[in-house]
Amino acid sequence: MNKFLASLSFILIVNLSWSQATTEGIRSKLAAEASISLNSNGIAYIPAFSLEKPAIIGAFSLQKGRFSYDPQLSYGLDLKPWIIDNWFHYRIVERPLFELKAGGVVSAFFSEYETADEPVLQAQKYLAAEVVGTYRFSSLSSLAITYLIDRGQDPGTLTGHFFNLQAERADMGLGSKGLLFASIQVFYIDYTGDNDGLFTAAYLSASIRNFPLSVFFQGIMDLWTNMDPSPGFKWNAGIAYRIATQGL
Secondary structure, eight states, rough: HHHHHHHHHHHHHHHHHHHHHHHHHSOOOOEEEEEEESSOBBBOOOTOOOOOSSEEEEEEEOOOOOOEEEEEEETTTOOOOOEEEEEEEEEEEOOOOOOEEEEEEEEEEEEEESSSSSSSEEEEEEEEEEEEEEESSSSSEEEEEEEEEEESSSSSSEEEEEEEEEEEEHHHHHHHHTTEEEEEEEEEEETTTTTEEEEEEEEEEEOOOOOOEEEEEEEEEEEEEEOOOOOOEEEEEEEEEEEEEEOO
16 A cells, blocks of 8 residues: 555656646746867867867757756867767756756767778767756856766776866956956866866957857866876867857
């Protein structure tokens, strides 16, 4: 009897949650956003890893209600693919001051190796899931905590965990027309094959109000790592173009 009541309660909770999400999805409009950036050094979603050469990165987002699809495409300047991420997110809690979302990604990481005949581009598959909690101090500043578990699906791929604490400050005035965006993060990675470490990273971008172009600088430094050789300090600079639409 207790099991029956517990099962019934679970079914009711799931149905109520699904009904609420469906109703919100029907009432809400589709929001779309896209940005394309030219980078002096491609930096991955986990900033400890990079392409070590210039890259073109496109980030896109389609959101309706609590659901969003957030793919990211990363290519070298030779237009050879580096990373293709297909992110899917659901906002479990969506409040003015706090947001909790969960997501999953299907990724392909491309690497090139030489053969006797010609270079071969190999794709390795990854599956990952993350949970992100964000507290907003105001409409312009926030603090986010992320946990991600990553699983390589092919021989030779990495498996591990990513913990990230990130503070952001947006739309800081730079004169009458300029805007600044800044973020700082501390993150820890624990991956197979001696790919562990504690890192810090900073990101700063500048733009003109109501203008889609921005310039940015990014720096990453290891505080402790067992990687050999140590990644040391890495930096990335570039230019980004962003567009966003509401109410499609």
